[in-house]
Amino acid sequence: MKITRIALCAAVFLMPYQATARERADVLIRHAAVVDVEHARIIPDQAIAIEGDTIRAVGPDRSLARKFAAPRTIDAAGKFVMPGLWDMHVHFGGEELIGENKALLPLYVAFGVTTVRDCAEDISASVLEWRSGVAEGRLLGPTIYTSGPKLEGYKPIWKGTIEVGTPAEVDAALDRLQAMKVDFVKITDNTLKPEIFLYAVKAAKSRGLKTSAHTPYALTIEQAATAGLNSVEHLDYLIKAGSPQEASIGADFAAKKLNYGEASDKFVETFDPNYAVEEYRRLAALGVYVTPTLNMSRILAYLDREDHSGDAALAYVGPGLRKTYQWRVERAAKATSAQVEARHREYELSLKVLPMLRDAGIPILAGTDAGYLNSFNYPGEGLHEELERYVEAGLTPQQALVTATITGPAFLGHSDRYGGLADGKAADILVLDANPLNDVKATRAIRGVMLHGQWLDRAALDKLLADAKATAAR
Structure with a gap:
């Protein structure tokens, strides 16, 4: 009897000690099927312990549930958990549309986009403030990386640029x-002299700055890459690189023997798959990334046959931003039948080029071109469409997911913090109803989003959508 009392007392004494011996976490996601994007596998019945905005541990549910105690537990049984999505090419813009642009931030989150790369705009002060606001938790939105205003030549068509024409400038x-404190430098080719373009790329590289660009037609893509260009924006520039006549067509363009449209058509007509394979390998060896913006190309290519006026996603975009879509629609309407066919041919060739880039080893960055000016390419939803285009072109669902979760962090030098679900990684997480490795469209079936450690369930995401619609209507 005395031994029993001693044992009972010891048990009572040890109970609080055992409870406090468990490590503390803020959130515990349990019974999840973890999507290991890098290795194209599903790891069943896992738990994820989260503290603040950081993952503390990922492992078998049975062991982690014993190790950690958390005030909030999310039951992910039957669900698939993966890193948040990155859109590596978005735009904000319009001095009179700052409010409408800011309203897009929660919209990205509602569609599972937890990070965006802003590729130049004319409202840099606002975007930089939003970047800080999100980072400090004062503003709900995706993590923002921005170029600030882009570099251009004198009197370009684009607003908000820094005009340069000399090395000193x-x-x-x-x-x-x-x-x-921009995150990278964007350079475009509307009026910029080729020699100044190359100087800008080299000068940025010497300062340790990443560069992203539309390259001048007068230069080959290999010349730009050799100078140190890090990322080519839009896949049509890689079609250009796949033409054995790239340099001569570029020279004719520089001599004003060809306009943009004519030069672009020539690049498509002279594209040589065998030559392109070798050129893409050379570009891969130079470390070039590409952001295809394939869905944007498709939208523009088929404006002659697809009416977007009934798109449900239009309801989430403010009237001022919707109005900026009109210029591309009007321009497309003026195209001749030959020009329309040329647009179709270029897009169809793009579908063939994308897997060639993959096979050559050029890292692909998923990016949409969504936002200001770019017709019917919707913030948030557009990234899902972009990934679907990649699969249509021949990438596997896993390869498409890599472009939206792994290559973005690698490009910006943040692979230590992003790109997977592991100890020390950011707690930017999607909980899905279906397996995206089987069907990339499963990225649309979002049950919840963990953003910077904040849990947003389906009801919260639906409210973000409803709020976006209400704000756009006002």
């Missing part, structure tokens, strides 16, 4: 961008 522009 490039140096001053880079000083300004570094003072703004």
